[in-house]
């Protein structure tokens with residue numbers, strides 16, 4: 001999808017002389033942020049915070065508060081890490097952009113979350129193909145203050161490292177799981193519209209999907225099931241056709257750690273079996289809301 005754009009961005013930064021270490025980390029180049037970058041952070045932070053009150057999980061909202069992200073400028077990663085480490089042992093590290101899979105898993109397994117350093121432009125507030133600083137930091141890091149969620153991400157890193165080393169085809173399955181949980185997950189919450197709240201980073205960092213995921217009649221909302229998710233393709237170019245809904249971060253910890261590790265001992269069994277379309281509803285699903293499918297594009301699942 002964004003390979004060409006990502007490559008151009010990396011090239012641009014290479015040319016700009018950022019020193020990238022073997023683990024793809026850099027020192028956050030604070031002096032390179034201009035007034036426009038700070039204004040974009042501030043605008044996005046305010047907009048999403050207002051939008052997410054009552055729609056995002058309480059753990060996300062309190063995490064964002066406690067990390068000091070509301071500073072009206074692009075936060076210092078060091079300052080964020082100083083608040084995050086005492087809570088769960090995690091810290092964030094600056095990277096130029098997307099990093100290779102194995103390197104990414106190694107960071108997670110060691111409680112380091114890679115955060116892209118650069119900010120999107122003002123004309124990209126609503127949509128950006130590749131992750132920028134706002135997506136990575138505002139989207140992913142607040143929940144790393146939650147001990148159970150934080151342990152779940154570390155467990156995913158460990159399971160992914162082992163599975164990837166054994167058989168690179170496991171990547172397809174690992175990507176589906178990450179996509180439908182860490183990026184686009186919902187969790188059950190009594191009293192919320194459709195009985196769900198948001199925890200996925202791809203949703204909380206998007207104005208449109210923050211509304212669509214919890215309020216629209218179009219998508220399916222289906223109870224999370226690990227095997228089902230591992231077999232389900234997804235969309236990278238539109239809002240999701242289906243959201244999988246967890247009961248708790250404890251359930252997520254089980255799935256992202258021991259659950260997926262056991263399944264990926266033999267990825268061929270899953271890869272050779274049926275793969276479901278992004279909008280499919282199956283007989284065995286526990287359906288919370290069945291989508292109308294309004295506005296869905298037919299082709300394009302990955």
Ligand SMILES: [Fe+2]
Nearest residue numbers: 131183201202
């Ligand atoms: Fe992400």
